[in-house]
Amino acid sequence: MHHSFAEISTEDLKRHAAEHAVREIRPGMVVGLGEGTTARLAVRRLAELLQRGEMYDIVAVASSRRLERWARALGISTTTLQEHPVVDLTIDGADEVSPALNLIKGRGGALLREKIVAQASRREVIIVDETKLSPALGTRCPVPVEILPFGWRSQAAYLESLGARINVRRNGRGDNRITDQGNMIIDCDFGVVDKPRTLASNLDARAGIVAHGLFIDFVSEIVVGTHDGLRILAVPQPPKASTQLNPNTSIKA
Structure with a gap:
């Protein structure tokens, strides 16, 4: 049918x-x-x-x-x-x-x-x-932030200083959720994120913050x-610049 x-x-x-x-x-x-x-x-x-x-x-x-x-x-x-x-x-x-x-x-x-x-x-x-469509980021879900376990409480305080209500992500046993890289995740409720680029820059600038969920x-x-069917959304933009390396390329400091 x-x-x-x-x-x-x-x-x-x-x-x-x-x-x-x-x-x-x-x-x-x-x-x-x-x-x-x-x-x-x-x-x-x-x-x-x-x-x-x-x-x-x-x-x-x-x-x-x-x-x-x-x-x-x-x-x-x-x-x-x-x-x-x-x-x-x-x-x-x-x-x-x-x-x-x-x-x-x-x-x-x-x-x-x-x-x-x-x-x-x-x-x-x-x-x-x-x-999953929303009028602004932060309307429907928090921003996950992956942080190093070392000194994590200082990163938590920094996130709060940016206006976040924080929640350390746990697993089913109640322990800290650990990523594939051995890091922690703090879910950050910033409310509506009016300036996502500014927030992303502030998160990127902090040592100890490994990654965040703003893409x-x-x-x-x-x-x-x-x-009503499938909708295809796209914004014309130049291709992202990606670093294309030969797998055998060595990079010296």
Whole structure:
């Protein structure tokens, strides 16, 4: 039976967006894979196409160790940025999307690796359902900030000085949530972020803050699953400058 978009669930909206994004993948590509429930739908769809022989000659850079293990289990060949420093296309999700197509990411805990993969990518395609669209960043979710455990209380005080209400992220046992890099995450409620670039600069400038969930000017395209159908959001912009190194290049201090 045919179902209209108005009749389908949020999960189905995400799936439609994921399937659309995966159509952008071509044989021979290095593909970046993001964390999160919506991005994982794209990973599963890519695996289905590979299993059916409708896609081939793909290698993937996963943004977390857990995702890398899962992708391999699904039959997707994985690689690293050391072997492939430039990624052709990354498909990822987002926790919140502003009208300027800036993002808050990091609810899944992989914000540092997701940002590293994003800045290495020629194109960054974000897939979301319509509930992730908001009038301004900070309206719907806090900004995750990844910090070194060393001296973390001083970073917490700094975040509070910027106006954040902070919450140290915990795991299911009540212990501090530890990232793949061995760092902590503090979720920061700044309220509505009127000046995301200024906030990002203040966070970037602080030693001890490793990464934050503000993704400014990273996006090539956003695929939004809505009850009225798919919406494709894009802002014309020059390609991001990425450092393209030969894997054998050595850099001397």
